[in-house]
Amino acid sequence: MKIDVDCPECLVHRGLMEISKFTGDRERRIRASAAVLKVIAENLQPNAVPGAIGTMREVVIRRETGNPDLYTTDKQISNMQALRLIPKLEEKIANVNDGFERFKLAVRFSTIGNIIEFDILGYNAKLDELDSQFKGVRFGIDDCDEAFRLANLTKRVLLLTDNAGEIAFDKLLVRELRQVGLSVTVAVKSAPIMNDATLDDAVQVGLDRDADRVITTGGACVGLLFAGTSPEFRQALGESDLIIAKGMGHYETMTERDWTQPVLHLLVAKCRPVAASLGIEKGQGAIYLRRPKL
Numbered sequence: 355m356k357i358d359v360d361c362p363e364c365l366v367h368r369g370l371m372e373i374s375k376f377t378g379d380r381e382r383r384i385r386a387s388a389a390v391l392k393v394i395a396e397n398l399q400p401n402a403v404p405g406a407i408g409t410m411r412e413v414v415i416r417r418e419t420g421n422p423d424l425y426t427t428d429k430q431i432s433n434m435q436a437l438r439l440i441p442k443l444e445e446k447i448a449n450v451n452d453g454f455e456r457f458k459l460a461v462r463f464s465t466i467g468n469i470i471e472f473d474i475l476g477y478n479a480k481l482d483e484l485d486s487q488f489k490g491v492r493f494g495i496d497d498c499d500e501a502f503r504l505a506n507l508t509k510r511v512l513l514l515t516d517n518a519g520e521i522a523f524d525k526l527l528v529r530e531l532r533q534v535g536l537s538v539t540v541a542v543k544s545a546p547i548m549n550d551a552t553l554d555d556a557v558q559v560g561l562d563r564d565a566d567r568v569i570t571t572g573g574a575c576v577g578l579l580f581a582g583t584s585p586e587f588r589q590a591l592g593e594s595d596l597i598i599a600k601g602m603g604h605y606e607t608m609t610e611r612d613w614t615q616p617v618l619h620l621l622v623a624k625c626r627p628v629a630a631s632l633g634i635e636k637g638q639g640a641i642y643l644r645r646p647k648l
Contacts (some may be wrong), residue, residue, distance in 0.1 A: 355594025369391075463523050468602075481519075510537045539568075
């Protein structure tokens with residue numbers, strides 16, 4: 355996905371919000387803000403990818419602040435709040451006997467979990483209202499039928515996680531995928547970047563106990579930038595029959611590359627450019643299956 359006219363303002367907004375988490379000191383904030391504006395301006399081209407520029411911004415913020423994890427508290431609270439909802443969702447799935455309907459519920463719950471995001475211009479998760487927000491998501495694209503048929507023809511799945519908190523809902527999907535006989539590898543970020551999930555978050559929500567294995571991507575970027583990944587991750591990617599990619603960052607970056615496997619994008623469109631790219635309304639969920647080009 356290429357950058358749109360709304361993206362520069364959003365890229366700047368998040369950068370400034372992150373800097374404000376680090377310090378209230380006027381001079382330090384101005385210096386860090388200048389560095390963020392500079393890297394965005396230098397890389398703002400019509401063919402740029404939002405996730406790639408966002409990654410550059412995060413590198414600058416880490417350098418200027420010296421803080422590798424500005425969202426530590428937000429992530430811990432996200433995980434705890436999400437885990438409180440899991441028993442209710444588990445019960446809903448357990449009350450369904452039909453395999454497709456169970457799969458559909460798990461996919462939808464995993465997708466809706468993508469509402470947990472911070473500091474996007476015009477959007478911010480309300481963790482104390484997570485239950486009501488969860489119920490309010492409607493779907494603009496729902497390729498569950500095709501995804502279920504594909505899952506039954508698949509042996510190995512690679513799930514690319516997005517945010518802390520959200521990964522608690524991914525547990526439900528992992529269980530259903532394994533229920534139909536699939537081997538599921540989950541990939542989290544190798545180091546903190548924004549509120550993306552790391553190995554610590556996966557362990558905190560128990561995802562490591564539900565997946566066949568949990569690995570890291572080898573890097574910390576917005577979405578997936580293939581050049582920064584590890585040999586272990588690339589091997590897992592090459593061995594997978596289906597990729598499930600959570601969140602807008604993965605959609606932004608992965609749609610710029612042709613993949614040999616189908617990619618199932620699960621996200622809530624929290625900004626106009628992503629929604630427009632998918633042909634849905636802002637705020638709607640998307641269960642979008644991309645088949646490889648022949």
